[in-house]
Amino acid sequence: MNLLVVIYLLIPLALCQDKLDNLAYKKLTWQTSQIYSSEKAVDGLYTDRSPAGNQCAISKPSPTNVTWLVDLGDQTLFESRFRNFSLYLSNTTIREDGFMCFHENGEVNGSNLILTVGCEGTGQFVIYHNSRESKSPGDGFSEEAYIELCEVQVIGCPLSFWGHGCSKQCPKNCLEHCRYSTGECIGICSQGFTGKSCENYERVNMALHRPTFQLNTVSERHPSSRLVDGKQSELHINNNQCSSTCNYQCYAMWRVDLQNTRRIERIVVYSRTDNVEWGEDNDFARKLLGFSIIVSNTTDLRDGVVCYDNTDYNISTTPSVVDIFCSVVGRYVIYYNERLPGVTYPELYSQYAFADLCEVEVYGCPVPGYGHEDSACTIPCSQMCKNYLENLSYMKQTWLSSPFDGSSDKAVDGRFTSRSISDQQCTISQPNATITWWVNLGKVYMIDHIVMYFRTENLEWGINNGYTAAFLGFSLYISNTTEKEDGILCHHDTTYTRQTIPDHVSIECPYHGQYVIFYNERLPGVTYPSGYSSKAYGDLCEVEVYGCPSPVADISQCSNPCPENCEECFPGTGYCIRCKRGFEGIACEMVCQAMIKKYSIERHNNYTGSLEDLHTSKGVTFFGDYRVSIDMFLTEESKNVASISFTVHKTSDVMVTTVEGRDFRGLAFNRVTKEKEHWDMTVPTSIFSTAYLVSIGPLARPSFTLSNLRLPLRKCYKNTR
Known part of the structure; x- marks a missing residue:
C-alpha cells in the first residue's frame, strides 16, 4: 500500500517525535562505505553525537561522492531536512530513477545544525547523497564527502490519513493522498469537486426537469416527474416531493431522459422515508435494498451498462441517500429493482419490488458542445478524446548521444515498415556504456502513452535475435529539459528477459512534459542480469508519443489550442481561466x-x-x-x-x-x-x-x-x- 509521509531528517539533533510516526525507525539502510554502520542513523539513538558514542552512521572519506539510503518498505510522501547534501525519493535504490527533493545550498552553518525542509512526493526509498566532484576545498566544503548521520526520521501516514498519530482521515472526495500536516488534498479531487479539501462541487444536475417515466405509478397525484423537480427537503409522500409505485409488483423501474448523450460522473438517489427514523424498522429501507442504476442510450435497460448494483448493503448499513460515482456516457438513467418469484433474496428484503423515491440527481457534463453549458466542466482532454490521441513526436526535433550515421530523426519520421539498418528507417547508435535519445515535442504536452518499435533486422524476434539483449533494462523519462534528472521516470524495465521482451512496447505515461528521453546503460564494473548485452544501444525504428496538446479546447482530436499566453482555458470556448504572468483578457491578448x-x-x-x-x-x-x-x-x-x-x-x-x-x-x-x-x-x-x-x-x-x-x-x- 502506498504511504503518505512527511520526512523529518535530523542532523545531528532531533525533535521529539512519536516513533509510531517515524517511518524510517529501524528500517533497512545502506551506505557506500562505513566506519560505523548505516543503521545507526535510524536506531532512535542520538544523545551522544561523537564517534565514541557509537550512535551515528559514519562513512569512510571519499574523493568523489558518498550515498546513504533507507528503505521505507512502501511508497511514501515526505518532508525532510539536512545540510550540504541532496535528498532523493525513488521507487528503486537508484537515485536517478526518482527525483531530487532537496539540495542544501548554504542553509546550514555552525549555529544552525538542524533544518526542516518541506519536500513532498511519493516513493519507496529515501536516499541521502553528497558529492565533492564539482566542489573545491576552501569554498566552505570539505575536501572529501562524508556520511555522519545521527538520526533520520521519516514521518508519515498511510494513504487517506493525516496528522500526528495518523488519526485523521483525508477529505472524502480527495483521491490518492493529503498533506500530513494540514490534511489539504494534494492528490486530485473526485470529478467535479474542487477546493483544498475537495469541498466544492461544481457540476450541473442534468436530470433537473427532464422527461421521466415510471412503471406502475401508484397515483397521478404523485407523478414520476417529482423525482427531478429539485426538491428533497421533505421525504414524505404527502409533501408532494416523492413518487411511489404499486404494491405486489415483481419489477420496479423509473427512468429520466437527459435528452442528449451526456458524460455522467455522479448520481444521487434519495429514498422515500416518510420522515420516519431510517433503519431496520423503516419499511422503505427494505424496499430500497437490491436496486440497480443502469445508464443506456435507449429506453431498454438491457442495452445499457450497470453503473451501480446495491448488493453490498444490508438493512443495517444501507443509507437513505445513496451517492454513486459512475463515469459513463449515456442518455437514459434507469432505476431498477426486482423481486422475482422463486428467487431467494437476502434477509429483510421487501417481498415486492418498489420505486419509492423522492429525488434522483444526475451530475456531469454534456458531451456535445462540451464546456458551453457549464464552465466548470473541465475534464482533462485525454479523458475525453482517448480514441483520438495524436502522435505528438512526428517529425519533431531529436538528439542521440552516440549516432552511428549522424542521424537521430529516423525514429520520428513515421516509417518503420522495415526495421533493418539497410533500409534507413531506423535511428542507429554506436554501442556505448550509456545511450541517450530524446525527442523535443516543442512545448509541454499532456502525454498518455508511448509506443516504441525496436530494431529487429527483419529477423524472427526471440531469444535467437541478438537485438533482444540490446533493449533490456531501458528507461523512459518525461522532462521539461533535455536532462533526465530534471524530469520524472516514466518506466524502467526490470522484468523483461530475452525470451519475453516484445519487438515493440506500449507504455502508459500520464505526465506533462516537453521532452521524452530514452536511456539505457551498461556501466563498467556493474553486474547486469543474465542475457543483457555488453554495451548499451539506442537502435529505435520509431517512437510515437501519444497525447493531447495541453492546454487544449475539448473538440475532436484535441487540436484547438488555448490562446498562446493562457495557462488554462475553458474547454470548447477558448476563454482563458488563467493567463500567464503579465497578460490579461479572455484570450490573454492584453499585456499589462x-x-x-x-x-x-x-x-x-x-x-x-x-x-x-x-x-x-x-x-x-x-x-x-x-x-x-x-x-x-x-x-x-x-x-x-x-x-x-x-x-x-x-x-x-x-x-x-x-x-x-x-x-x-x-x-x-x-x-x-x-x-x-x-x-x-x-x-x-x-x-x-x-x-x-x-x-x-x-x-x-x-x-x-x-x-x-x-x-x-x-x-x-x-x-x-
Whole structure:
C-alpha cells in the first residue's frame, strides 16, 4: 500500500517525535562505505553525537561522492531536512530513477545544525547523497564527502490519513493522498469537486426537469416527474416531493431522459422515508435494498451498462441517500429493482419490488458542445478524446548521444515498415556504456502513452535475435529539459528477459512534459542480469508519443489550442481561466506588465536559479558583500511603467533607477534605507515618464533575496506578436 509521509531528517539533533510516526525507525539502510554502520542513523539513538558514542552512521572519506539510503518498505510522501547534501525519493535504490527533493545550498552553518525542509512526493526509498566532484576545498566544503548521520526520521501516514498519530482521515472526495500536516488534498479531487479539501462541487444536475417515466405509478397525484423537480427537503409522500409505485409488483423501474448523450460522473438517489427514523424498522429501507442504476442510450435497460448494483448493503448499513460515482456516457438513467418469484433474496428484503423515491440527481457534463453549458466542466482532454490521441513526436526535433550515421530523426519520421539498418528507417547508435535519445515535442504536452518499435533486422524476434539483449533494462523519462534528472521516470524495465521482451512496447505515461528521453546503460564494473548485452544501444525504428496538446479546447482530436499566453482555458470556448504572468483578457491578448527583453547583472559573483524567478515568490538570492545592479531592459511597448514593486530580504539599503532613453536621458533615482529583515518596496514613476531601463541595486551583506517583482503598465496594450 502506498504511504503518505512527511520526512523529518535530523542532523545531528532531533525533535521529539512519536516513533509510531517515524517511518524510517529501524528500517533497512545502506551506505557506500562505513566506519560505523548505516543503521545507526535510524536506531532512535542520538544523545551522544561523537564517534565514541557509537550512535551515528559514519562513512569512510571519499574523493568523489558518498550515498546513504533507507528503505521505507512502501511508497511514501515526505518532508525532510539536512545540510550540504541532496535528498532523493525513488521507487528503486537508484537515485536517478526518482527525483531530487532537496539540495542544501548554504542553509546550514555552525549555529544552525538542524533544518526542516518541506519536500513532498511519493516513493519507496529515501536516499541521502553528497558529492565533492564539482566542489573545491576552501569554498566552505570539505575536501572529501562524508556520511555522519545521527538520526533520520521519516514521518508519515498511510494513504487517506493525516496528522500526528495518523488519526485523521483525508477529505472524502480527495483521491490518492493529503498533506500530513494540514490534511489539504494534494492528490486530485473526485470529478467535479474542487477546493483544498475537495469541498466544492461544481457540476450541473442534468436530470433537473427532464422527461421521466415510471412503471406502475401508484397515483397521478404523485407523478414520476417529482423525482427531478429539485426538491428533497421533505421525504414524505404527502409533501408532494416523492413518487411511489404499486404494491405486489415483481419489477420496479423509473427512468429520466437527459435528452442528449451526456458524460455522467455522479448520481444521487434519495429514498422515500416518510420522515420516519431510517433503519431496520423503516419499511422503505427494505424496499430500497437490491436496486440497480443502469445508464443506456435507449429506453431498454438491457442495452445499457450497470453503473451501480446495491448488493453490498444490508438493512443495517444501507443509507437513505445513496451517492454513486459512475463515469459513463449515456442518455437514459434507469432505476431498477426486482423481486422475482422463486428467487431467494437476502434477509429483510421487501417481498415486492418498489420505486419509492423522492429525488434522483444526475451530475456531469454534456458531451456535445462540451464546456458551453457549464464552465466548470473541465475534464482533462485525454479523458475525453482517448480514441483520438495524436502522435505528438512526428517529425519533431531529436538528439542521440552516440549516432552511428549522424542521424537521430529516423525514429520520428513515421516509417518503420522495415526495421533493418539497410533500409534507413531506423535511428542507429554506436554501442556505448550509456545511450541517450530524446525527442523535443516543442512545448509541454499532456502525454498518455508511448509506443516504441525496436530494431529487429527483419529477423524472427526471440531469444535467437541478438537485438533482444540490446533493449533490456531501458528507461523512459518525461522532462521539461533535455536532462533526465530534471524530469520524472516514466518506466524502467526490470522484468523483461530475452525470451519475453516484445519487438515493440506500449507504455502508459500520464505526465506533462516537453521532452521524452530514452536511456539505457551498461556501466563498467556493474553486474547486469543474465542475457543483457555488453554495451548499451539506442537502435529505435520509431517512437510515437501519444497525447493531447495541453492546454487544449475539448473538440475532436484535441487540436484547438488555448490562446498562446493562457495557462488554462475553458474547454470548447477558448476563454482563458488563467493567463500567464503579465497578460490579461479572455484570450490573454492584453499585456499589462512590462515585458523584459534582456537582463543584465553587474558586480555579482553568484546567484541562485533563473532571473525569471525575480517575478515569483521564490525569488533570486544574490551573494557578495557589495551593491549589486540588476538591470532590466524593457521592450518598446512597455515603456509606460507605472511603478516598480518588489520584496527584499536581508538587505537594508536599496536603490531604484529608471532611465528614459538609450543615452541615459531622464534618469530618475530613488534610494530607500530600512532597518528591517524583510520588507516590501514600491517606487512610483512620474506620470509623464517612460522607461527604457529599470535598475534595482540592493546592498548585499553577504547575501540578499529579491522576489515578487512587478512592473505594471499605466495602460495595457494588445499583443500583436
